[in-house]
Every structure is written in C-alpha cells, then in structure tokens.
Amino acid sequence: MSMNKPMPAPTEISAPFWNALKEGVLRIPHCTACGHWIFYPRRHCDRCFSHAVEWREVSGEGQLYSYTVARIPTLPDFADEMPQKLAVVELDEGVRINTTLVGVDEAEIRVGMRVKAVFDKVRADGATLLRFTGAEKDFPARLDSTPEALAAATDAKVTAEIAATSVRQVRFDDEAAMKSLVSDVFTPWSSKVVVDQALIDEFARLSGDDYWIHTDPERAAKQSPFGGTIAHGALVQILQSRLKMPLGFEVTGFNNMVNYGSDRLRFPAPVPAGSRIHARARVKSVEKLAKGMQLTLEVTTHVVGNDRPSVINDLVILYM
C-alpha cells in the first residue's frame, strides 16, 4: 500500500464514516423517522426523505452480495495488490458497500458467505479503508498497511528466515564446491521496498534523468502507456542493495572480491510509482579463471505479485 494510490476524499457529509474507520469502528447513517439505514452517506433518508439522520455504530457483519477477481490492475497503482478481490458486501442492516476482500483464498469466496469488517490503516496520518474477510476467519480486525509498517514487518520476517536458514560456507578456491552452488532454482523472495514518487524524484535529481514519464504524475496519467509515472530502470536495479536476500551460502577465504559489473541487464517490465518490489537470485555459473573464481549471480527484481521481472541483472563477481 503506498501513498500513490488514489484515496477517498472525505466530504462534510461522509467525514464521520471515515473518522470512525480510523477508530476501528463502522458507523452508518440511520433515519430516526422511518428506521431505514442509509448508504452511501446523505443528508436525508433515501426512503422517506426525512432529514432526521444520525450516525450509529454497527457490528460490521454481513454477507457477500457480489464479487469479482480482477487479474489486470484496475489502476496501475494497484499492480502490487494483484489479484484484487473486489466485492459488494451487504451489511445485516441492509446497506451495500463496495469493498475489497482480504485474508480469503479465491477458492473460498462464495456469494452469500458471512463476512466481517477489517479496518486497514493505509497512511501514516491514520487514513483507514474498510475491507472485509470471512466471518469464521482468524484474521485481525485491524491491519497496518502503511509503507513503514509493511517494510518493518517484511524486513523482520526475512531477517528471521535468514537467521533460521543454515548458511553454507564455501571456500572460493574449492572449485567443485563453488560449482555445486549453480542452480536453476531461485532463492526465496527478499524483503520488500516501496518505490514511491518521492524516491523516484530523488533519483531524478541525482541522475539528471527527469523525463516526465518518471517525474510528472499528471502528464503521465494522461499520456504514458503505463497510466502513470514509472521508476527509472537504473533506480530499480540499484535498489537491490536495499533488499535482504536469503542466499543460503557465503563465500569465504578470499583476499579480494571484485564487482565486475553485469553480463546482462534488462528492464522487461515497468515499476509503476508506488509499487512494492522484491527480488530473488540464483547462481547461474561459476568459472575458474587464471586470476580467480568468477561467479555469475542472476538477480531478478519484480513488482510484488508480478511473475515478469522488472529487472534482470546477471552480476559478475570475481573472488581472488
């Protein structure tokens, strides 16, 4: 979840709904003249037209009225939330709310299933979105999806995984052992980083590449084939340094390690501003040269949820 995603703009009439969500409470307007529940929020009752409307707290329980699973992002900004489980929930009070489902597998979703509210904080200022999950699910009623919280959670998870994995020590001059690292299988995913517009702007300033497709969200929304701004390929490439990667081995015994550059650098898929990225790697080849042992590490960086890499980088490292 990033700052680049479109957010609701509370109005004077709807603000109580959004403010209640921040507290982890669902409040819906109720007509005290005829007893009708009203949604979306309005000044008057949409049944009897009375202005005797008051906000009342409700349980947040209801049933799934309809849903669809979107496999192409509804906006480029949602590329890291695929597939989106878009739903209409009918609360027990009778009103229907557009929402997204969380914590349920696609195969479990059934029209008519019982659901309960989940309050998902998506911005550091407390802005919270209403989502729903299965009523029987052991799923937290409140989520913290702010970029900061997600980064901390995933870093902690990957750090724990790396700590729990036995790291194989391999001497750089043991050719057979080094060659046994070569594999078609990639490592598990690394930690994640959010590539937001602020980071892209900073890179544009440093590199001097301030082409509008990176730096002008308004123009990019209208003219870019990607529907919004995208990160520089070179930025996504260097962000590999920020990602914690569970490699599973450590090369030892060398006097000097030289980063020789790249055998292959490709940017097959864009990284829309606001996407989360992660990476994985595999040892592609090991070659004994006169000057030392050369290892080629294929690192692929992806937008989370996207099978197609955004960066393919065959890093060449020489151990001497």
Ligand SMILES: [Zn+2]
């Ligand atoms: Zn009424």
